[in-house]
Amino acid sequence: MARSPLAIDPRWPGAVAAALVLALTIGTLIAVALRAEWGGGLGSADWAAIRFTVTQALFSAFISVVLAIPVARALARRQFAGRKLLITLLGAPFLLPVIVAVLALLAVFGRGGVLNTGLAWVGLPQISIFGFHGVVLAHVFFNLPLAIRLILQGWLAIPAERFRLAASLNAPVGRLLEWPMLRAVVPGAFLVVFLICLTSFAVALTLGGGPRATTVELAIYQALRFDFDLGRAALLACVQFGLCVVAAVMVWRVTGRDSMGTGLDRVVQRWDLRRPWVDYGLMGAAALFLLVPLGMIVVRGASGLFEMPQSIWAAAFRSVLVATGSAIFCTVMALALAMRGGAVVAIVGVLPLAASGLVVGTGAFLILFPFINPADAALIITMLVNATLALPFALRSIAPAVTGVQADFGRLGASLGLRGWSWLRIVMLPRLRRPLGFAAGLAAALSMGDLGVIALFAGEGEATLPLAMYRLMGSYQMDAAAGAALLLLVLSLVMFWICDRGGRADADL
Amino acid sequence: MLTCDRLVLQQGDFALRAHFEFAGGEVTALIGPSGAGKSTLLAAIAGFIAPIEGRVSWDGRDVTYLAPGARPISMLFQDNNLFPHLTVMENVGLGLRPTLRLTGAERARVDAVLAEVGLTGLAERKPGALSGGQQSRAALARVLLAERPLILMDEPFAALGPGLKDEMLDLVQAKLTAAGRTVVMVTHDPADAIRIADAVVLVADGIAAEPVTTQALFADPPPALAAYLGEGGLKPTLRK
Numbered sequence: 138m139a140r141s142p143l144a145i146d147p148r149w150p151g152a153v154a155a156a157l158v159l160a161l162t163i164g165t166l167i168a169v170a171l172r173a174e175w176g177g178g179l180g181s182a183d184w185a186a187i188r189f190t191v192t193q194a195l196f197s198a199f200i201s202v203v204l205a206i207p208v209a210r211a212l213a214r215r216q217f218a219g220r221k222l223l224i225t226l227l228g229a230p231f232l233l234p235v236i237v238a239v240l241a242l243l244a245v246f247g248r249g250g251v252l253n254t255g256l257a258w259v260g261l262p263q264i265s266i267f268g269f270h271g272v273v274l275a276h277v278f279f280n281l282p283l284a285i286r287l288i289l290q291g292w293l294a295i296p297a298e299r300f301r302l303a304a305s306l307n308a309p310v311g312r313l314l315e316w317p318m319l320r321a322v323v324p325g326a327f328l329v330v331f332l333i334c335l336t337s338f339a340v341a342l343t344l345g346g347g348p349r350a351t352t353v354e355l356a357i358y359q360a361l362r363f364d365f366d367l368g369r370a371a372l373l374a375c376v377q378f379g380l381c382v383v384a385a386v387m388v389w390r391v392t393g394r395d396s397m398g399t400g401l402d403r404v405v406q407r408w409d410l411r412r413p414w415v416d417y418g419l420m421g422a423a424a425l426f427l428l429v430p431l432g433m434i435v436v437r438g439a440s441g442l443f444e445m446p447q448s449i450w451a452a453a454f455r456s457v458l459v460a461t462g463s464a465i466f467c468t469v470m471a472l473a474l475a476m477r478g479g480a481v482v483a484i485v486g487v488l489p490l491a492a493s494g495l496v497v498g499t500g501a502f503l504i505l506f507p508f509i510n511p512a513d514a515a516l517i518i519t520m521l522v523n524a525t526l527a528l529p530f531a532l533r534s535i536a537p538a539v540t541g542v543q544a545d546f547g548r549l550g551a552s553l554g555l556r557g558w559s560w561l562r563i564v565m566l567p568r569l570r571r572p573l574g575f576a577a578g579l580a581a582a583l584s585m586g587d588l589g590v591i592a593l594f595a596g597e598g599e600a601t602l603p604l605a606m607y608r609l610m611g612s613y614q615m616d617a618a619a620g621a622a623l624l625l626l627v628l629s630l631v632m633f634w635i636c637d638r639g640g641r642a643d644a645d646l
Numbered sequence: 647m648l649t650c651d652r653l654v655l656q657q658g659d660f661a662l663r664a665h666f667e668f669a670g671g672e673v674t675a676l677i678g679p680s681g682a683g684k685s686t687l688l689a690a691i692a693g694f695i696a697p698i699e700g701r702v703s704w705d706g707r708d709v710t711y712l713a714p715g716a717r718p719i720s721m722l723f724q725d726n727n728l729f730p731h732l733t734v735m736e737n738v739g740l741g742l743r744p745t746l747r748l749t750g751a752e753r754a755r756v757d758a759v760l761a762e763v764g765l766t767g768l769a770e771r772k773p774g775a776l777s778g779g780q781q782s783r784a785a786l787a788r789v790l791l792a793e794r795p796l797i798l799m800d801e802p803f804a805a806l807g808p809g810l811k812d813e814m815l816d817l818v819q820a821k822l823t824a825a826g827r828t829v830v831m832v833t834h835d836p837a838d839a840i841r842i843a844d845a846v847v848l849v850a851d852g853i854a855a856e857p858v859t860t861q862a863l864f865a866d867p868p869p870a871l872a873a874y875l876g877e878g879g880l881k882p883t884l885r886k
Contacts, residue, residue: 545726548694554715554744563746567731 147557151477154470155485161525162492165500166378172503173375174368183369185348186356187376193269193352194334197276202327204277205284206319208423211416212285213292214407223424224289227282230427232579232633234586235279235339236603237622240610241430242266242275242344244437244619251433271344272352276337280330282427287329291322300407310407325391332384336377336493339588339603343610353377354495354589361499361593367506374499378491385491431626438623441616445609449621452605453628456585459520459601460632463584464577467524471531471576475539476565486532489525494589497522502593515594519601523584530583531576538572539565574640578633585629602628648691648796648828650854653700655683655690662686664854665700666847670795673819673829674857675839678849679874684832685724687854688798691830692721704796715744720789722802727785728773734760734784735769741792756791763787763817779810786814790821797822799831815842836875840864850874 179187212224230238245251246266253263266274295314303310338354345351351359353373360370474482501518505511511518542565550560566573588603595604602625609618648668655662662683668674676684689695691702693714702710709717720741728737738756739748748756760769763783773781782803789797799818803811819842822829833839839846845857850870867875 546729548689548692548714548721549723549726549729551694551714552692552719552721553740554713555740556713556715556744559745563732563736563740563744564729568729 148477150473151482154473155477155481157470158474158485158488158525158528161497161501161521162488165497165504166375166492168500168503169371169374169378169496171371172367173371175372177369177372179372179376182348182351183353183356183373183376186351186353186373187380189269189345189350190335190352190354190380193272193276194331194337196269196273197280197334198327198331200273201277201280201284201330202288202323204281204423205288205326206323208281208419209285209288209292210315211419212289215413215416215420217417223420224286226424226427227286230279230282232582232586232629233279233431234588234603234622234625234629235275236343236588236606237434237586237626237629238278238430239275239340239343240606240618240622241434242271242278243615244433245430246271246274251429267344268347268350269345272337272340272350275340275344276330276334278426278430279340280333281423283333284326284330285423287326288319288322291318294318304407325388328384328388328391332381332388332490335380335384336495338493338495338592339607342588342592343607353380354493357495357499358592361502367503370499371503374496377493378496381491381493381496385487388490389487434619434622434626437616437619438621438626441618441620442623443620444614444617445620445624446617448600449602449605449609449617449624452600452602453624455516455599456602456625457628457632459516459523460581460585462520463523463527464581464632464636466520467527467531467580468535468573468577470524471528471535472539472565472569472573474528475532475536476561478536478540486529486536490529492526494522494526494587495593497525498590498593501590511594512596512599515591515596515599516601518594519587519591520584522590523587524580527580527583530579534572534576534579535569538569542568570640572640574636574638577640578636581632581636582629585632586625647705648830649701649703650687650691651701651703653690653697653702655686655695656698657686657695660686661852662849662854663852666854666856668828668830668847668857669845670705670828671823671826672844673823673831673842674845674847675843675860676830676832676847676849676854677834677836677839677871677874680834682849683852683854684834684849685800687849688721688800688830688832692719692798693717717796718794719796719798720792720794721798722785722789722800724800724802724804727802728781730773733770733772734765734776737773737784738769738788738791741788741790756787759787759791760784762790762821778806779814782806782810782814783817786817786821790825795827797827797829799829801832801834811838812841818842836864 212220243250243266246264247253248263248265256263265271292315295318299314300310303313336354337352338358341350341352341355342358345355353376357370357373357377360366360373474486498518501522502511505514505518546564550564555563586603588607591601591604595601600608602621606618606621606625609621647670650664650666653664660683664687676687678684686695690697693709693712697710701708704718735753735756736746738760739746739752742748742752742755757769760766763786765780765783765787768776768780773784776784785802803814806814815838818829831838831843839860843860846860846863847857848855848863848868848871863871
């Protein structure tokens, strides 16, 4: 009897988006599972790859979190000019193409890098960035900022009144307030970083390799591209998926619902602050660790811009095309899913977190291979996969805003007879400009820097900018690669900026 | 005429029954303690909540399962009566055409109704650039323009100061009642009912009672109303 007269909007766009995501995640997984050669089992090289993947992810997560705790504490309790800028900067690695970061680290820690030049100058032995510690270094470079932001959120979530109460009681803030907060927040931060490092491909491709430093993702790539052993690639993809699911479920159970980057500007007044130089030293060191490599890219890239081969510009054009397509596709899917809502959508929204580019890519390769030359579909597949992998982040930005609009204006819209397209055009889209712009920018930047699926599919003529850059590095044209890195960095940031800015400009909210 | 025919509303543990008619062309106030279900009854009439039993009908036509926008009803909510990103012209124009593609003649009608509520020259402003009273007037202009016979008001003027609120209530009476529309308004302030309501429905203890003329009700309040009004009763505010 409880028929609701409030039946809103066509539901098919959400259903189509959900079906697409399912096809690209579960569908490709089925293709992989069907093709996997289970009979042979895992060889010793495969076990080595699994061990390496898990070990490096554990180390990377551990080091990132341990270093992040004191820096987050310093940021939480010190007020200084540039604090906001530093916090914004900590968000930047999320948009930074992995391959650019790797080149940046090479410029500092590599064979001819700043560090080794300095070591040679004082007569100390050289260090090598390749292998296990190089992979861990790159992962810490990427994830330290993320860990700092996650833990900083925990710090700032402690109500100011508690600090006041602790101060008036002369109670130890550390044991009373900070330790319980860390016990709640740190496991989640650790697992998020662990999950990210599990799916690392580009870092292992450039800084790892060889029997002692190959991740499962890299092994999939090698099995597919070099050995053309589809059965083994599929088997490894299943292994990788299993690893990711276990980690993703752990993340989900530990963290639950998270809030993303809200209110990091706040500084809580404290009464227990001594030795400020320790805090400022820590923050300075963290900023240097992030800024020096990026500065090297700008310095070396600026001179390398003139040594880039012509093909780089074509690759850059392809990248912009793919990133634009991915941004539009991802945003439309996220909007359709968010407006539909419900449990299925919630699941579809987190599914891509457990998927990795290489696993989805392998599945897509297996599905397409019998029919067409995969290289022909390289760009469109890359676009689809990138859009799907960015979907959870886009949804996290759009879904709460959709819920807010429904809550604030759903009844008004219904009583005015605003439905379907009118509702979308007159109310939803204008009111969602900010989150839509942010989501599109995020998807564009992530797609711009992606070096995963494209490496599986592309032949000579389909390279995107990250792949073209990787090929330059492979042929030791480091100056040209640095130029390409600068171009890639600028394009990623500009695409993000245009989208994000477009959503903010004269929005009446 | 609006009829609630053996209507039963349920939300969790809460239930409300209503079985009576609202006279056409009059202003009826729903009054009662907070949480008694005044807004719930209004939401059911508007079509936002489906009753578990009973019918709602307008002039003999069953509207129980019509979508809110398809009912002969305009509604003024407690807040969010205007879209902040649309101009006053667009907000009011929505009452005429939900697609917002207005012809020249329709824009002229919007201008005319804006003049009627005293908002001449403010058509291109956005709600953020209006005062609270002007925002209420814009919402009222849309209701006037929509030309639907039944108006539901869920305390839309509660956030205004007492003077402005009275001004808006008088405007409702002058514009809507004069045009023959039926108004049902929720209020927790007996003075509002006394100011413009012809009849009052007391909502208390899970039942919406039959409408009683305002004068008669406040002259001799039933126990439930007396409890709501408290010690001093209504005597000081009863001026009408």
